[in-house]
Amino acid sequence: xxxxxxxxxxxxxxxxxxxxxxxxxxxxxxxxxxxxxxxxxxxxxxxxxxxxxxxxxxxxxxxxxxxxxxxxxxxxxxxxxxxxxxxxxxxxxxxxxxxxxxxxxxxxxxxxxxxxxxxxxxxxxxxxxxxxxxxxxxxxxxxxxxxxxxxxxxxxxxxxxxxxxxxxxxxxxxxxxxxxxxxxxxxxxxxxxxxxxxxxxxxxxxxxxxxxxxxxxxxxxxxxxxxxxxxxxxxxxxxxxxxxxxxxxxxxxxxxxxxxxxxxxxxxxxxxxxxxxxxxxxxxxxxxxxxxxxxxxxxxxxxxxxxxxxxxxxxxxxxxxxxxxxxxxxxxxxxxxxxxxxxxxxxxxxxxxxxxxxxxxxxxxxxxxxxxxxxxxxxxxxxxxxxxxxxxxxxxxxxxxxxx
Ligand code: NAP
Ligand code: MG
Numbered sequence: 248x249x250x251x252x253x254x255x256x257x258x259x260x261x262x263x264x265x266x267x268x269x270x271x272x273x274x275x276x277x278x279x280x281x282x283x284x285x286x287x288x289x290x291x292x293x294x295x296x297x298x299x300x301x302x303x304x305x306x307x308x309x310x311x312x313x314x315x316x317x318x319x320x321x322x323x324x325x326x327x328x329x330x331x332x333x334x335x336x337x338x339x340x341x342x343x344x345x346x347x348x349x350x351x352x353x354x355x356x357x358x359x360x361x362x363x364x365x366x367x368x369x370x371x372x373x374x375x376x377x378x379x380x381x382x383x384x385x386x387x388x389x390x391x392x393x394x395x396x397x398x399x400x401x402x403x404x405x406x407x408x409x410x411x412x413x414x415x416x417x418x419x420x421x422x423x424x425x426x427x428x429x430x431x432x433x434x435x436x437x438x439x440x441x442x443x444x445x446x447x448x449x450x451x452x453x454x455x456x457x458x459x460x461x462x463x464x465x466x467x468x469x470x471x472x473x474x475x476x477x478x479x480x481x482x483x484x485x486x487x488x489x490x491x492x493x494x495x496x497x498x499x500x501x502x503x504x505x506x507x508x509x510x511x512x513x514x515x516x517x518x519x520x521x522x523x524x525x526x527x528x529x530x531x532x533x534x535x536x537x538x539x540x541x542x543x544x545x546x547x548x549x550x551x552x553x554x555x556x557x558x559x560x561x562x563x564x565x566x567x568x569x570x571x572x573x574x575x576x577x578x579x580x581x582x583x584x585x586x587x588x589x590x591x592x593x594x595x596x597x598x599x600x601x602x603x604x605x606x607x608x609x610x611x612x613x614x615x616x617x618x619x620x621x622x623x624x625x626x627x628x629x630x631x632x633x634x635x636x637x638x639x640x641x642x643x644x645x646x647x648x649x650x651x
Contacts, residue, residue: 249650249651251281251282251283251284252282252283252284252596252597252600253283253284253285253594253597254283254284254285254286254585254588254589254592254594254597255588255592255594255597256286256315256316256317256588256591256592257285257286257287257288257315258285258286258287258288258315258317258318258319258584258585258588259287259288259290259308259311259312259315259317259318259319259549260287260288260289260290260318260319261290261291261292261308261318261319261320261321261323261343262289262290262291262292262293262321263292263293263320263321263322263323263324263556264292264293264294264321264322264323264324264556265322265324265556265557265558265561266556266557266558266560266561266564266570266572266635267321267322267552267554267555267556267557267577268293268321268556269561269564269635270572270574270577270635270639271321271577273574273635273636273639274574274577274578274581274639277639277640277642277643278578278581278604278639278642278643278646279581279585281643281647282600282646282650282651283585283597283600285585285588288311288315290304290305290307290308290311291304292304292305292308292320292321292323292343293323294323294324294326294330294334294336294340295334297323297340297343298334298336298337298340301337302340302341302343302346305343305346305347306346306350308320308347309346309347309350309351310350312347312351312547312549313350313351313547316546316547316548316591317547317548317549317550317584317587317588317591318547318548318549318550318584319549319550319551319580319581319583319584320343320344320347320549320550320551320580321551321577322551322552322554322555322556322557322577323343323344323556324556325341325342325343325344326339326340327339344541344551347541347549348382348541351541351543351547351549352438352543352544353442353541353542353543353544353547353549354379354380354381354382354438354439354442354443354446354541354542354544355379355380355382355539355540355541356377356378356379356446356512356539356540356541356542357377357378357380357524357527357528357537357538357539357553358375358377358537358538358539358540359375359376359527359528359531359532359536359537359538360375360531360536360537360538360575360576360579360609361373361374361375361509361531362536362609362612362613362621363613364612364613364615364625364626364627365532365533365536365612365621365624365625365626366532366624366626367530367531367532368529368530368531368532369505369530371505371506371507371508372507372508372509372530372531373508373509373510374508374509374510375509375510375531376504376507376509376510376511376513376527376531377446377450377452377511377512377513378512378513378515378520378523378524378527379439379442379443379446379512379513379514379515379520380515380517380519380520380521380524381435381436381439381514381515381516381517381520382439382517382520383431383432383435383439383517384429384430384431384432384435384517385429385431385516385517385518386427386429386517386518387517387518388430389427389428389429389430390427390428391425391426391427391428392425392426392427393423393424393425394420394423394424394425394426395423396420396422396423397420397421397422398419398420399416399418399419399420400416400417400418400419400420400426401414401415401416401417402414402415402416402417402428403415429466431466431469431470433469433473436469436470436473436474437473437477438544439514440473440474440476440477440478440514441477441544442542442543442544443456443474443512443514444477444478444481444485445542445544445546446512446540446542447485447488447490447512448481448484448485448488448490449542449590450512451488451489451490452490452510452511452512453490453491453492453493453510453511453512454478454485454490454491454492454493454511454512454514455492455493455494455495455500455503455511455512455513455514456470456471456474456492456493456494456495456500456513456514457494457495457496457497457498457499457500457501457513457514457515457519458470458471458494458496458497458516459496459497459498460496461496467516470516471494474494474514475494478492497516497519500513501523504523528553532621532624533573533620533621533624534553534554534573534576534620535552535554535572535573535574535575535576535618535620535621536573536575536576536621537552537553537554537576538550538551538552538553538576538579538580538583539551539552539553539576539580540583548583548584548587550579550580550581550583550584550587551580552576552577552579552580553576554576557572560572560635569634569635570634570635571618571619571620571632571633571634571635571638572618572635573617573618573620573621573638574618574635574638574639575608575612578604578605578608578639578642579605579608581604582601582602582604582605583601585597585600585601585604586598586601586602589601600650603646603649603650604642604646606649607642607645607646607649608642610645611638611641611642611645615629616633616637616638616641617629617632617633617638618632618633618634618635618638619632
């Protein structure tokens with residue numbers, strides 16, 4: 248075997264739970280360690296270790312990403328009441344992704360992996376449609392009230408330093424109804440816009456942003472203006488990278504997306520991103536093909552798969568039954584992190600290696616070896632599916648042929 252490729256600076260590694268924890272080890276043993284020499288700053292975010300450390304390990308991992316700039320994360324259990332019982336947890340710890348996101352002040356981008364024999368549901372789609380979702384405010388931090396009879400609903404702002412209150416009539420109710428107050432902050436919208444610009448520059452893809460500023464002249468108009476201002480600041484860099492910015496009405500954006508071939512970052516307000524990311528994910532085929540990266544406004548990157556720990560498959564595995572779990576998004580989390588490390592370190596061979604792994608994955612599937620979720624939608628049809636480990640082995644064999 249050829250000499251191992253050296254990665255200059257460390258990558259922060261966050262281990263996780265259930266089926267994805269098992270796949271994680273396979274990926275390291277079969278696709279990473281045999282080919283590259285890399286210092287991994289390891290944090291075990293598995294539910295037991297989070298519980299043992301009172302979840303401090305999650306905070307430490309987030310701080311390590313801040314220090315080293317690049318992280319890769321396995322899927323983790325976000326405990327609910329039944330998980331607390333299942334693992335005898337001290338408490339219902341918060342979502343690790345939420346904790347990391349708030350420490351890095353980041354935005355999540357979801358990008359599907361395109362494979363020739365896994366056709367998207369929408370014929371026009373040829374390249375990935377990447378969704379950037381603003382993850383703060385709007386209906387997710389709203390105040391709402393059911394109104395049970397006639398009366399006046401008002402919007403009131405009371406300045407902190409004293410001075411005149413501002414009040415606005417929302418609606419004079421003649422009978423029962425419902426009312427909601429939304430908010431967002433300039434700081435959050437600005438950092439969302441910055442992260443989107445960072446990402447589009449890093450991927451060299453066009454940036455779309457859609458809102459409903461014809462109807463919501465102030466609220467949605469505020470988003471549009473903050474975006475326009477941030478884009479204005481990066482005009483030269485965007486021009487140089489060939490990145491175009493388009494602002495559209497959200498309904499126009501939706502219509503355009505269905506006719507576009509893809510290859511753009513679609514920045515979405517919180518609710519639009521929630522809804523549209525599920526539409527795009529199912530349109531591209533499988534959750535196992537959806538990657539996710541958290542980008543902070545100051546340029547830190549954390550890569551993961553968009554799916555969870557695939558609990559149902561894990562329980563089958565525990566019963567001793569064979570599984571056919573798709574490892575593609577998890578593999579691409581690793582290659583995303585390795586390629587970004589190479590880019591930041593200016594080490595071309597490291598970037599090339601990451602791309603070689605991605606290429607091996609895609610060619611393996613195009614060659615007809617794939618897990619069950621893909622077999623069901625592959626075109627042309629394939630006769631059988633690969634088991635979890637068989638698929639990763641097939642990728643490793645192909646990779647060895649190219650660089651071994
Ligand atoms: P999930 O792990 O995403 O799996 C839901 C279903 O989607 C699976 O049962 C499977 O369908 C299919 N699926 C997802 N990923 C797949 C893959 N790689 N290969 C093949 N099929 C795949 O969601 P969940 O079961 O609702 O959640 C399990 C745990 O994950 C929860 O504790 C949740 O808190 C956690 N979670 C973590 C993250 C994260 O860390 N980013 C995100 C979401 C959820 P079939 O059963 O039909 O085969
Ligand atoms: Mg959703």
